Amino acid sequence: MADTMRGDRTDRTRSWRRPKQMKLADMVGEGVYVASAATRLTLKNTILVEILAHGEDFAVERFLPEARDVLLSLADEAQADAARVESERKRASRRHTDSYGTHDYRSRDVRNLRRRQRQSEQVAQVLRERAEDPEELRKLVEDAREAAWSEVERNIDSALRIEAARPDLEPDYAKLRDARMQSLRLVDLPRLAAHRRRNAQGAAGELAAAAPAKPGRADLSELE
Structure with missing residues (x-):
């Protein structure tokens, strides 16, 4: 020890x-x-x-x-x-x-x-x-x-x-194109759609807050 x-x-x-x-x-x-x-x-x-x-x-x-x-x-x-x-x-x-x-x-x-x-x-x-x-x-x-x-x-x-970049001169163009298109479908487009939804929701919220309140029944308790 x-x-x-x-x-x-x-x-x-x-x-x-x-x-x-x-x-x-x-x-x-x-x-x-x-x-x-x-x-x-x-x-x-x-x-x-x-x-x-x-x-x-x-x-x-x-x-x-x-x-x-x-x-x-x-x-x-x-x-x-x-x-x-x-x-x-x-x-x-x-x-x-x-x-x-x-x-x-x-x-x-x-x-x-x-x-x-x-x-x-x-x-x-x-x-x-x-x-x-x-x-x-x-x-x-x-x-x-x-x-x-x-x-x-x-x-x-x-x-x-x-x-002088040309697709037909790039040996891996087809493979890279498929990868770029897949990234566009799975990442870029969903991100763009989410961004547009957030903008639309924000605009709707601002319009609702700015709209005047609808006339309703008066609260008689306030007159007492």
């Missing part, structure tokens, strides 16, 4: 353990990945505007300066975040009372804040290194171009499917 109780306590203790934190290298890699995705999105939008809207020719070298500027801007944001976290960490190290909120840091939060500071600093460093790497910049522009062309292709394909 005692062994069973100890086993239960052990299982509960294990279930209460907090999950392990991510390694710093993984955190930095995640931050760099998000920054790279944001850079590609910015470049993709620029390519769509410059090439498609304005009719300009595409050249990788033309977009390299913008790719560099975006990376450096994101590096500056990461560095500013590191400075902010460092300030919060210093204040938290002097506070030993209970916290009053999520961002009300105390001395026990110093370790996590230091990790966040180091993460932001290393992300900023990696982004600055990539901003000075021509091959990395070229890869970002090429990936952004592929994303832009994919978006254009999807839009064109969707437009053509809508404009």
